[in-house]
Amino acid sequence: MSGQSAHAHNNGSTLRQFLDSESLGGLVLMAVAILALAIANSSLAPAYFNALAVSAGPLSVQHWINDALMALFFLMVGLEIKREIVVGELSSRESMALPAAAAIGGMAAPAAVFLLFNTGRPDTLPGWAIPAATDIAFALGVMSLLGPRVPASLKVFLTALAIIDDLGAVLIIALFYSDTPSLDALTGAGLVMLALILLNRRGVKVLWPYLILGALLWGLVLRSGLHATLAGVLLAFTVPLTAGESTPDAVSPLERLERALHKPVAFLVVPIFGFANAGVSVTGLSLDALLNPLTLGIAAALVFGKLIGVTLAVSIVVRAGWAVLPTEAVGRQIVGTALLCGIGFTMSLFVAQLAFDDVTLQNQAKLGILIGSVIAGLAGYVVLCAGPIARRSA
Numbered sequence: 068m069s070g071q072s073a074h075a076h077n078n079g080s081t082l083r084q085f086l087d088s089e090s091l092g093g094l095v096l097m098a099v100a101i102l103a104l105a106i107a108n109s110s111l112a113p114a115y116f117n118a119l120a121v122s123a124g125p126l127s128v129q130h131w132i133n134d135a136l137m138a139l140f141f142l143m144v145g146l147e148i149k150r151e152i153v154v155g156e157l158s159s160r161e162s163m164a165l166p167a168a169a170a171i172g173g174m175a176a177p178a179a180v181f182l183l184f185n186t187g188r189p190d191t192l193p194g195w196a197i198p199a200a201t202d203i204a205f206a207l208g209v210m211s212l213l214g215p216r217v218p219a220s221l222k223v224f225l226t227a228l229a230i231i232d233d234l235g236a237v238l239i240i241a242l243f244y245s246d247t248p249s250l251d252a253l254t255g256a257g258l259v260m261l262a263l264i265l266l267n268r269r270g271v272k273v274l275w276p277y278l279i280l281g282a283l284l285w286g287l288v289l290r291s292g293l294h295a296t297l298a299g300v301l302l303a304f305t306v307p308l309t310a311g312e313s314t315p316d317a318v319s320p321l322e323r324l325e326r327a328l329h330k331p332v333a334f335l336v337v338p339i340f341g342f343a344n345a346g347v348s349v350t351g352l353s354l355d356a357l358l359n360p361l362t363l364g365i366a367a368a369l370v371f372g373k374l375i376g377v378t379l380a381v382s383i384v385v386r387a388g389w390a391v392l393p394t395e396a397v398g399r400q401i402v403g404t405a406l407l408c409g410i411g412f413t414m415s416l417f418v419a420q421l422a423f424d425d426v427t428l429q430n431q432a433k434l435g436i437l438i439g440s441v442i443a444g445l446a447g448y449v450v451l452c453a454g455p456i457a458r459r460s461a
Contacts, residue, residue, distance in 0.1 A: 093208020145303025176376025
């Protein structure tokens with residue numbers, strides 16, 4: 068086996084492991100979200116909310132989850148982005164065209180739909196980016212329930228789309244949801260990044276120096292005013308994707324770290340985040356509360372914005388001859404996939420926490436995310452269920 072074919076084999080294996088863990092992780096996340104909602108609307112609600120507000124050192128429990136634990140999630144996202152761009156599904160212009168167009172359309176259209184509902188409301192306008200994200204774990208979890216009715220190529224397309232989507236969300240967080248930076252801390256973070264880049268350039272293949280410097284980077288980014296989770300993405304981009312040994316089956320530091328993080332992130336980090344953030348009390352909620360512009364705008368953006376943005380973008384690039392549909396996929400399945408992209412759960416909840424300090428607005432946003440994600444997920448499932456059964460590859 069040549070080095071190139073071995074790398075392709077390893078990358079394919081990594082992608083299959085990723086799809087499997089994300090699909091199962093999405094099902095776990097569904098169960099955890101339902102549990103959090105049940106507790107938030109039961110006699111245990113005071114204990115649930117008080118536990119999240121408890122101070123543990125410099126941060127509350129909820130802030131440790133959202134700022135520190137989720138840095139591991141963003142580290143995983145960064146590793147996936149780098150691997151797919153360098154050697155994976157996004158490594159060529161042809162393979163990137165379709166998911167990139169779909170991701171851009173799937174971010175722009177939901178933001179536009181949200182603004183239709185919230186124009187002239189300065190208190191809710193900061194939530195424009197909430198419906199722009201796709202929860203890859205949830206979406207793949209729903210796809211996994213459909214079995215052979217969904218071709219593998221469609222799962223790869225959804226994964227690539229969501230990875231570009233995540234990159235867009237990271238840039239949005241950095242540009243629009245960070246405080247005025249502290250120059251001292253920012254300078255320190257820049258020096259640590261320089262050290263990480265030098266490690267990469269010097270060909271250092273052991274992981275521990277990267278992880279130690281990554282922890283220091285996290286602390287400095289937290290102090291700088293930028294959102295601390297961005298440190299995870301920055302660290303990921305410096306981890307080497309080439310193996311130290313010359314043997315064909317050697318595994319790169321990036322792939323080793325990615326494999327080590329897959330299950331903890333899918334089955335521990337994201338479910339803990341979901342449990343801490345999905346709890347919304349709906350006791351005594353009126354119809355007016357459900358129909359407020361923030362809740363309705365987010366729900367409509369997730370369902371209709373994603374559907375319009377993804378399908379329109381795919382249609383344009385395919386008709387223009389810049390890309391082709393995924394193998395064995397038909398138009399109806401693209402529509403179903405576009406609907407699944409409306410499941411915004413994890414990243415949308417994360418952006419909602421950054422967009423609003425007011426608890427009432429946070430809860431209205433969370434309600435819109437939950438309603439929109441459920442509708443989009445069910446609609447996507449129904450549309451994909453009606454599709455043809457994919458042929459199994461030999």
